[in-house]
Amino acid sequence: MSSPPGSDALIEARSLTKRFDQLMAVDSVDFDVRRGEAFGFLGPNGAGKTSTMRMIGCTSPLTAGSLRVIGMDPVTQSSEIKARIGVVPQMDNLDIELTVRENLEMYARYFDVPRDIAGPRIDELIEFVQLTEKAKSKVEPLSGGMKRRLTIARALVNEPELLLLDEPTTGLDPQARHLVWDRLYRLKQRGVTLVITTHYMDEAEQLCDRLVVMDNAKIVTEGSPRDLIARHSTREVLELRLSDDERGRLKEWVDGISDRVEWLPDRVLLYTSSGDEALATIHERGIETETALVRRASLEDVFLTITGRSLVE
């Protein structure tokens, strides 16, 4: 499929819109995903991330606007597009009556992968997601992390050039998450384009070259994680926990020592170029802090700055 000259966009969305009856799920968004990059949709639940993913994956027709995936139209060429992409859904939908290996064999058949190619490829995939010892096990008793890895292996059975991952690590424990991230990173190194939705800041920072932040069905900002932090936050953040009295005292003159302050119910966030200096100033003025933490600014801060709300409640 030929893209327009000079463009290496694998996905092109223009005024992409999805409406369900009264609900506006995706409200006229524009974005491009380039070949070989890891692109993220970051936002809280209900922001429109999954609806966008489903339109890209050809399982939800668009209400308005235009969308090209690998140069094709998802409405009229859905089978052709689906043959060349892989999808890791938000909730695992494996065949729990079948074994790990059988799940992959069955899925390879859906994609018409010839038998002699499917066999070795499946062996490789099982090894890639570190399930070799479980190859003959049924799916049902596997842990959440193993099921997730199997779902990822299944999405790779057709050697897709584009992999859609809808909240790939939601519900996994930290160790399992890191294992999934590691595998995704390797895929990216092999040149697979990744599109990831997440509501985890650390996931977006770990995996994404570029991302858009979605809120209320719209894209509110876009850029690389570092870019967004530079544009919408300061370099460092001072997180303070203090008593109500001390909070009141801090409020009176805090403007002098920080670019911006967020008064959260349990914490106060001071955005500043130097957290240590700000903390020293606060202590000089005799304000007692219960805990004080200086950290690098994250996408969480970006989201808070833009929407005024924290991302994960």
Added chain:
Amino acid sequence: MNAAKVVRRNVTVFWRAWRFSFFLSVLSPVMFLSAMGLGLGSMVSETDAFGGVDYVDFFATGMLAATCMQAGVFNATYPIMMKMMWQRNYEAMLASPLEVRDIFLGELASIGLMLAQVAVPFAGVMALFGVFDSPMAILAIPVAVLLGLACASVIMAFTATLQTDEAYTWLFRFVVTPLFLLSGTFFPIDELPLWGKVVAQATPLYHGVELVRQLAIYELEASALWHLGYLLVMLGIGTALGMRNLERRLVP
């Protein structure tokens, strides 16, 4: 043919339990024909009402059709809902080049195979009970399967609209069971009051039962075409409606 991949998947999953399933497919007609056909039938000396055949012949033919209807309906309820909502297998299939029509037709074909796996042993048991006298009787098997498929297609269309499985309790209690009892399986619908007869004649089971009996134990009449037409039209409508509803459900 993408629908065949769905059949393949279902057969693979089903294959693990086939021995048990086959055992049930044989055991069930043996028990019914012994108890109702021979046991109850021995007390039925008045055979005029059954067109001059033994009660066991009358009952067995009705039961073949009724069993296929029940199996067709059942397989279009929980197993489909399971794959649609609970295990989300269809979502996985749709992420591959398979489309909604492949899923629907593949499921319907799988139900057809499953029905054959019920009807063939059933007819075998009937043969052992000496129900058949003409080779034409073998056509009763595809007719019973067609009846089951026609019912399955309509119920799949219904399942595609459901958000919970609560409606199934009502479906089995107030639709399937009355149909089973009152569509001429156990006794000729001529015994019903006029309104009952009219209602019975509108049901798919009545047409399936009549056609099975004409092929297996009575003479074939012109009305056979009407019965066959009824079942084919029902299957056509169920399929069109089912594909539409499943499309709306899975590709919103």
